[in-house]
Structures are given as structure tokens and as C-alpha cells.
Amino acid sequence: MVPNQAHAATSNTSALHPPGKQPPSYTRSATAPNLGPHSHASNRTLLAPEDAIYQGSPPQRQAPAVKKAQNELRMTAGLGVPRGRSKTRHRSSSRKRKVTWSKLLWVKQSYPDNYTDQTTFLEHLQRNPRLQPYDFWPLVADSTVIVQHVCSVVIFIVCFIGIVQDRISSVAVVGWGSFATFLGWVLWDMWIGQDDIVPKPLPHQATPSPPYYSTVSAASSTSNLGLGLHTSSTHPLPGRHSHSHSASASSLHSAASQTNSQQSPRLAPNFPGVTTSTLSPRTSLRLATAKSALLIYFTLLGLSPILKSLTRSTSPDSIWAMSFLLFTINIFFFDYKTPEPSSGNKNIPASLSTNAALMASTVLASRLPSTGQVFSLTLFSIEVFGLFPVFRRYAKRRTWRGHVTLTTLLVLGASGGVGLCLGHGGDGEGILDFPWKAGLTGVFVGVVSTGVAMGGCSWWLIGLQKYKNEIHGPWDPARPIIRRHWDDY
């Protein structure tokens, strides 16, 4: 039945191939999956399908020279077979393979339909083509962004608890918050001024110019709470700006109307007549910022009585659950990435995150008893969730040292606040009692656990890298490269 019984003892398949030019076809021993350890045949140099699932397989791409050398080796191995055997092999070979197999369908080929050419089969397969191995310390450094955001959420919740429990006055919270926001704005304004003075030639160093656009879009912001969102809506703008290939910061001196012309036309009606004013652009922008800040201040003041009774008919349990859920959404959907200068992103996840946080804080604020407290907490939430992320992002790009300092301060503040909320101290119990005991314990525990979490998660992520097995090939849908984006209109 089987013609080749004479070779049953030979197990080295490469030695069996006739010394022809044709690449050997797959043999059963080399390809049959799940049949024991020898299915990963040692003399097999190319990729077989089980490699896609087998973890420890070697990389499949080889230099052509290596392949050639191996082909030559194979040929010499074939020649090494005793002549008589190779003759019988020729005679018993049932197929005449005079024409080289080619990967075409329109040619009628003298090969069977299930012929598998070993040199071309899966040659276009790519595994993990965009794999970038992570390093430990850069990963830890990058995780500071997440730590910052989680800490600011924690600080907000701590402030709410403090207000509810009458430990701190709401006016103090919003006062210090506004003071910090003002400080941040001044710092920002100073940085913008420095950027204007020192023009940077490289596009990827060009810093954004948020105030130029922020106030403008704030005035007509379609977002629910203008000031909280108007600065975050500036993120796409640096991208657009450098997209026009004139991204040197010196061009920021130009009047807003010039940048206006670079924008898509949809934004054009939103621009007020900045150019008609006699003031310098920066001064007018500062004025506009102050105007919109005042506008939002008074809007909130007017709205807070309504907000106060917003959820009166809802039970507190639902509120806690809902705000927890919303803050979780905020943390998970927050846009942690540093915006690339060239990316014209639309920030949908970021706006989802910001909206979730503002809704959570509104819901929480509606639990507070007095109008003043409601107003304070809502304003504070706008500062924390709307403005602070923008500042953090900008600060990270400006000064790394400042970023680390800010992270440290946030971690200290958040852990101390949690400690104060949970623990008690200064109530005269025990020998080791002193007024700030709970806070200091919180700081200690918080700092240690943050450090462990940052290091541990980074290490874990690096450890998970070896499970990455991304397969790409000609069967994937191609990504069309289109120069003009029609959907921008």
C-alpha cells in the first residue's frame, strides 16, 4: 500500500529530499500538531502553525543568507544519502516536480492542492511587529501620571468627607483650591510668556498655546460646565497647530486671526473679534479668561440652590454607589497619555472621564446641607477635575522636577487626608498619642503602599510581556493611508 517502505528507518526528513532545486514540502512529522514533543522538530527552521501557540519557539524571521546556507546544507545532506536509495526515491516519487511551485491561483500547477511550500508558507507572518520591551524605571516614571490623578480624586473625596463631617469649612476648601488654581494659572501664564520669548525651532518641542484658544472656546463652550472644560478642550489644538507645519512657537505671536485661518472652518464663527481690540493678544486673553471665570462663578452661584435639592428624593446609598461608579469611570477613562504634538485627537474618552467626575461631584454636592457648601464643592470639583489635569499635563512637559514634586505633594496630601478621615488622634488616649498621629500614619502607609504599587505594577507589566503574541499577516485588513481627512469637515 505504501510505496516507500524501504525508508521507514530514516527519520531525518531533510536527508530524504532529492537533491533538486525545489524546496521540500511539509512532511507529516514536521507539521502534525499536538502529537508530542517531537512535533517541534529540531531540524525545522521555518515557522509551522503550532508555533503560533507554542510559547518558547524561536523567532521565525531569518536573513536570506541564513536561509540560503540552510538550503545548501539540506542539499548536501540529500547528496549524502547513498546513491541507490536516492535513486529508488526518485523512482518511487509519485510527482514530477519540474515546475517550481508558485503562490498563484490562476496558474494550473502540477502540484496537489494541499501542497505546502516550505519556503513560502507563512513567510509574510509577523509576530509582535511593534513590540517595545519596557524598562523598569521609565515605566515607574510614567506611572506617576496615574498616581497623580488617583491622588487628586482621593483628595477631592477627602475634602467632601471633611465638609460633610464638619471638620473643615467649605469656604477654606474652595478658598485654598482657588488660590492654588490662581497660582497655577499665574505659573502657566509665565511659562507661556517664556515660550513666546524663546521660540523653539523643532515642532515636537513646541508648547501649546492654550490661552489663545481656551477663552475663546470657553465663551461658546457647548460643554455643560464651561470653565471646567474649556481648557481641556485645548488639547486638540496643539496638534492641529503643528499639523499645519508651522508649529514654531514664534508663530504664536501672530494674531489669533491667523491661527483662526488655519483652523477648520467650523470653529471660525466661535472666535470673537479679538483682532479688533487695541490690547495686546495676551492681555486681552487674560481679560477674557477673567471674564469667563467670573461668568462661571456667578452661574454656579445661581445654580447651587437648585443643585442642593437635586437628589433630595434619592436615598444616600444610591448616591454613594453612583458616585463611586462615576469616579471609577473617571479614573479608568482618563486620558493619561501625554499628547503628541502631531496627534489631532478628539478626546472623547477624556471628556467622558471629565463629565463622569463632574457628575459625581454634583451628585455629592447635592447631599450637602447649605447652599454655600454646595457652591464651594462644585467649584472645587471644577478646579480639580477640569483645570488641574490640564495644568498637570503641561507641567509634566515643562519641568520634570516640578512634576515629581507635584506627585510627591499629592501623594502626601491624599494619604494624609485618608489617614485623618479614617483614624483618630489627639483625643488623649494612650501614651503615643499626639494630634497628628492619624495623619502621619496615613502618610506613612500611603507613601509605602504607593511606592510598592508603582514598582510592583511595573514589574508585573514587564513580566506579562512574554505572553504577548500578536500575529499579523496579509490576511489582516489593510490600513488605508489617506492624506485628506474628509470627516474633518
Place this chain on the structure above:
Amino acid sequence: MAHPRSFSKTSMAANHNHNYRHRRGSTRTMPYSIAMVSDFFFPAPGGVESHIYQLSTKLIDRGHKVIVITHAYDGRTGVRYLTNGLKVYHVPFFVIYRASTFPTVFSFFPIFRNIILREEIEIVHGHASLSSFCHEAILHARTMGKRTVFTDHSLFGFADAGSILTNKLLKFTLSDVDHVICVSHTCKENTVLRASLDPLMVSVIPNAVVAENFRPLHHPSYGTEFGNHPLPQLIGPHDTITIVVISRLFYNKGTDLLVAAIPRILASHPNVRFIIAGSGPKAIDLEQMLERNVLQDRVEMLGPVRHEEVRDVMVRGHIYLHPSLTEAFGTVIVEAASCGLYVVCTQVGGIPEVLPAHMTVFAKPEEDDLVAATGRAIAALRANKVRTEKFHDQVKMMYSWTDVAKRTERVYDGISGSLSEADFYGYEAADAASWSATRGRAGVHSFALIDRLKRYYGCGIWAGKLFCLCVVIDYLIFMFLEFWAPRDAIDIARNWPKKPRENLMAGDDSSYK
């Protein structure tokens, strides 16, 4: 890559092929009873549907018995007979999405068993990896001890969640299939990876076209109303060149590329017109582009066309533009070439394998390259360098359903053991000992339950156990059905009277219709 002399090479290869097949043909002993199972069949339009129909018709012409099992469509229930005695069972089933039935693993079994026994089926041939009908049928057929073949018509990635789920399901079904047929070599690579198959178990048999249905406007062998000598269609430097696009307007068909490329092509070539047929969610983008650039007089949008009308649209043009982003085979470009159109297409998926280089201009899936390739095609046509009038006869030689049926028949021979395993799998005798453990005599899968369970168990840590459970339950249901509805109580259906033998030998593409 093909070159100008490639046609002599083709004929040589065809001769080899012929000898080869002839030798094989003598080994076939008896006609087979085949059940084609798929969710997709007429009256729904589409490539898989017509593939099943054409293949079944040609297999019947070759003396086999073929039935089709699909689910009930609106207004089509029960048993139907199509041309040539092709019997279609429309099984009542719940359809969830785009003609796919709800995947219930076992509920199809009783009626499936009944049909298989009634029609004395030996081979169950499933089509399309998105058809749950086909997967269930393959599982049940193996439980009942029938040979199974699966034909894959599409490409899937490995990244998104939907693909991962489909791939797992495919792995389940194909763990215990006898043979797999793919429509292109790229499709074979994809299927081998998705289902962890042995490449020798996978044959590549392309789709085909009915060349008579896609003939050019003037062709000597068909005759025209203007006489038998058509004028050679020389295109002058200022004659209008019409570019035809026929595709569903979806993202993965590359409509975005089309939207970006059309204004640039029209801007740089004044005497060019477009005809676009097809509908879909991206049609609105196309219309917006036309309005924005005021191109209504140069681009004609026909909307959806029926498959029978495709030829009439194609022969109005000179160039067929196919900007698809993924394609397993691309039957439509073969149809276009058969109509005598010069084809401009993106080099994705299985498309580079389908047509020789003198019929096509390949482009990368980029706007710039597509515009440049179309420009090259227009220039070549204007210089009259392309002999489009010869395309029809060439395509007719390349792809025919008769050939597809012959090659499919060889697969049936192989799995049912009438072709020796050495011939079919081309394996080295030395390796026989290493793999015959899970295969029985003659290179076919053993039906013993324990061997089947071994094959399913390797699918994954959790999936393997789950699949084994499914198989065991399937087997128990089978046992119960044997007890509840005994075989001898099921009537045997009468066969459609067969054609006389000489008619069968003449059965070629031309006998269709």
C-alpha cells in the same frame, strides 16, 4: 510574478495537471452522496451562496448526489428542487444576524440526523466560518461517523474580540474535520493559524466564474447583433475612459480610499468617467464628496445592482477599480477581467494570487498609490498596450467550476480512502509511525470517540475540556436518537434520476443553463 511568456508556462502546467488528474481519476470507484451545509444559500445573494450552487451543480454533472441543507428563508421552507435535481432542505431555524442562525450546539441534531439518514449521505461539506449551521453539522456528522469537509471563504484577524471568539469556535469544529478547503493561499495560511491545523490537511481550491455570464460586449465566440467581426476597440488619446466600481460600500471594501482618490483621478485625467454601483453605509460619504467637488456629471452612482446585472454594468467601462482592504479571493475582479476590463486593485489578502500581471495594476492601499496606479492603467489603455479583448478567453481557461468540482472530488477521494494516503497527503513513509496513532487506515480520521476526544482536548486548558463535554453530550444525544428514532424507521428518499453517461462526459461549463 507573471511575465509575458507566462501563458506558455501555464499550458505546460495544465498538461502536467491533466496527466496527474487522469491518473487519479481512475482510482475513483463510486459516486459520493454529499450534503452541503451552510447558513448562506439562495435566495440570499452573495459569493458563498453562488459558490455552493455552482459547485453542487458541477458535482451532480459528474455523477454525484448532492443535497443542500440551509435554514428557512422568508417564503422558502421545506424541501425545494433547483435546476439539475439539486435538492435543498430549508430547516426552520432562528436567524439572528445577517442570515446567520443562532448557535445552539445540539438542537440541530435530530433533524440533521434524519436528513442524513434519509438521503444516505456519506460526506458532509460545510461552508463559511460564520455559519453556525455548518459548524454544528460538522460536529454531528463526525458523531454519526461521516466524513467532513469544510470550506473557508473569508479571512479573519487575530486581534479583536469577535475574531478571537470566532477563531475558538473554528478551532473546536476543525479539531475533528477530515479536510479543509480554502479559496486562496493567503486564506490557507490564515485558516491554518486560526484553527492550528496541519497544512497538509488544507487544500487550496479557488472560486471560479461562469465565463458565459461575464462576457465582453463584443466577442467572436458568442456573436453580436452587429455581426461576427467586432471592431478592435482602440482607444484614442482623447476618448473617454470609464472606470467601473462595483462593491458594497463598506469600510473594509476601501470606500474611504475611493472617496479620497476619485477627485484626484478626475482632476488629473480630463476624459475619465466613473460608474459606481453598490450600496452601503459609506454611500453617503461618496455622495458628499461628489457634491463638494461638483462631480455629478462625471461620476454616475447606480445604487445597488443585482448579480445578474453586474455584467451589463461592467461592460460599460474600460477599467475596473477595486480598492478593497481585505479580500480572501476577490471573485469580482475575475468577473471584471472576464468582461474584458483592465483591473486596478489593492494588493491585499489573496488578491495578488488571483490574476496574472498583464491583466492587473496593483496598488498599495494608500490614496497616493491608488491614484498613481489608476494613472498607469489609463496611460496603458490609451497607448493600447493592453489586449483586453483577449482577457475573456484567458480567464475562461484559468477558472471554471468544472475544474473546481474535479479538484473537490479529489479531496473527497482522499478523505474517503479511495486515494491512498501517500498520494493524498504526500507524506514520507518514514513518518507514518509518528502520526498514524490518531488516524486510522488510509489516512483518515478515526471515528472512535476516545480518539475524537483526544483531538478536542488539545484545544486549550479550559476550552479543551468544554469541547470534550460538548462532544460527549453530542454522542449521548446520538445514542438516544438511535433508540428513540431507529434507523430502520426512517424512509430512504428516492434519488433524482441521473443523466445518461455520455451526457455526463460532455458536461462542461457550456452545458450550464
